[in-house]
Amino acid sequence: MVSQIQxxxxxxxxxxxxxAFNRAQLREAGVLAIGVLxxxxxxxxxxxxxxxxxxxxxxxxxxxVGDLATTRDAERLARHAEHVVQINTGNGxxxxxxxxxxxxxxxxxxxxxxxxxxxxxxxxxPVNFDLGEDVKVGVLSVAEGDDKPAKHPQFxxxxxxxxxxxxDLLPVVEFDRAAFERDIRRVHxxxxxxxxxxxxxxxxxxxxxxxxxxxxxxTAEFATHT
Amino acid sequence: MVSQIQxxxxxxxxxxxxxAFNRAQLREAGVLAIGVLxxxxxxxxxxxxxxxxxxxxxxxxxxxVGDLATTRDAERLARHAEHVVQINTGNGxxxxxxxxxxxxxxxxxxxxxxxxxxxxxxxxxPVNFDLGEDVKVGVLSVAEGDDKPAKHPQFxxxxxxxxxxxxDLLPVVEFDRAAFERDIRRVHxxxxxxxxxxxxxxxxxxxxxxxxxxxxxxTAEFATHT
Numbered sequence: 001m002v003s004q005i006q007x008x009x010x011x012x013x014x015x016x017x018x019x020a021f022n023r024a025q026l027r028e029a030g031v032l033a034i035g036v037l038x039x040x041x042x043x044x045x046x047x048x049x050x051x052x053x054x055x056x057x058x059x060x061x062x063x064x065v066g067d068l069a070t071t072r073d074a075e076r077l078a079r080h081a082e083h084v085v086q087i088n089t090g091n092g093x094x095x096x097x098x099x100x101x102x103x104x105x106x107x108x109x110x111x112x113x114x115x116x117x118x119x120x121x122x123x124x125x126p127v128n129f130d131l132g133e134d135v136k137v138g139v140l141s142v143a144e145g146d147d148k149p150a151k152h153p154q155f156x157x158x159x160x161x162x163x164x165x166x167x168d169l170l171p172v173v174e175f176d177r178a179a180f181e182r183d184i185r186r187v188h189x190x191x192x193x194x195x196x197x198x199x200x201x202x203x204x205x206x207x208x209x210x211x212x213x214x215x216x217x218x219t220a221e222f223a224t225h226t
Numbered sequence: 227m228v229s230q231i232q233x234x235x236x237x238x239x240x241x242x243x244x245x246a247f248n249r250a251q252l253r254e255a256g257v258l259a260i261g262v263l264x265x266x267x268x269x270x271x272x273x274x275x276x277x278x279x280x281x282x283x284x285x286x287x288x289x290x291v292g293d294l295a296t297t298r299d300a301e302r303l304a305r306h307a308e309h310v311v312q313i314n315t316g317n318g319x320x321x322x323x324x325x326x327x328x329x330x331x332x333x334x335x336x337x338x339x340x341x342x343x344x345x346x347x348x349x350x351x352p353v354n355f356d357l358g359e360d361v362k363v364g365v366l367s368v369a370e371g372d373d374k375p376a377k378h379p380q381f382x383x384x385x386x387x388x389x390x391x392x393x394d395l396l397p398v399v400e401f402d403r404a405a406f407e408r409d410i411r412r413v414h415x416x417x418x419x420x421x422x423x424x425x426x427x428x429x430x431x432x433x434x435x436x437x438x439x440x441x442x443x444x445t446a447e448f449a450t451h452t
Contacts, residue, residue, distance in 0.1 A: 041374060072373055147296075174425070199399075
């Protein structure tokens with residue numbers, strides 16, 4: 001079993017080297033890269049559709065989107081953005097840095113401000129793979145139940161913002177919001193929790209977080225180049 | 227990259243050998259073993275709670291339940307069954323045959339009729355790991371959207387029954403049931419689809435499938451031992 005563990009570590013080490021290359025490339029182009037993680041059906045693509053509709057007019061946005069099969073998500077997103085690349089992973093349960101490296105090569109990075117990287121629907125494996133993004137955000141849905149933060153502490157620790165989607169379903173599903181937030185704070189005290197309903201267009205908490213993140217990025221960019 | 231692929235194949239080969247051992251052990255004891263797969267929050271544990279409440283009086287049931295962290299699911303299930311073992315996988319995104327082998331050792335197999343093996347919440351990785359179960363069933367929820375069968379064809383192919391949970395939410399979520407079923411039939415024509423609402427107690431389709439499976443198992447057992 002030791003040799004198996006060593007191989008996994010080698011894979012992660014190689015991944016981290018490619019991720020560092022991606023990060024350098026994105027920084028060079030002044031692009032803010034945001035990874036989006038969450039379980040199947042939590043609403044990652046819908047969140048990005050709404051985000052592109054809101055920010056697409058003023059920010060130049062590219063999207064990489066991972067899935068085992070189909071180009072459905074890329075097709076949905078391509079209605080709102082010019083630069084969308086679908087990555088089909090086949091059996092692959094997460095994106096890796098090399099897939100992202102290849103796909104970044106298909107985006108005009110110098111002409112972009114932001115790149116979203118939507119991972120494969122999975123709460124577990126994507127957490128361990130750095131892709132070179134500046135920040136990871138997580139999406140959970142109230143339909144998944146209030147126990148997901150307790151069961152997936154690594155996921156909660158890995159993200160800077162946690163979008164709680166489908167709050168329009170709160171009246172019809174069992175969900176203890178206090179317990180949900182308590183389990184989050186236990187492992188990641190200062191994560192920003194953004195309650196939203198993408199289908200109902202209630203997205204203020206998420207848009208506010210993103211606005212602040214973009215503003216902080218622009219300030220840092222300005223400082224770097226002056 | 228070739229060496230990486232070979233290692234993965236070795237791991238799967240070793241897993242399959244242990245799975246065959248588990249299968250032989252379960253057959254020897256006359257136990258029907260049912261793997262339960264699905265995304266985080268689709269309702270796997272709730273389905274098993276209801277199943278134990280319904281069948282626990284006449285079948286002797288054991289449960290193995292996998293999760294990254296916490297013993298919450300085992301605690302829920304232990305209210306309805308005497309023999310429940312929680313397997314915490316840490317970072318592990320799926321159960322493997324060796325974890326199941328060790329946990330089966332903690333169940334009195336000769337005194338059981340059925341063992342449910344609830345996998346870690348994940349639509350991808352558990353599909354590739356045989357645990358020695360007789361049959362896999364999948365759980366999807368309408369809250370996850372109608373596109374999951376198209377995006378996860380390997381998952382659909384791997385299961386004999388597909389429980390579609392949370393149908394009570396159909397009036398309040400977007401879900402094209404015809405498209406959902408068409409995508410399923412495209413990759414697995416004769417899978418049994420069981421629409422249920424665990425929270426509302428609408429479980430007839432699932433109980434009916436399980437009843438038939440138990441009956442078929444008993445007939446095969448009888449033929450073997452006479």
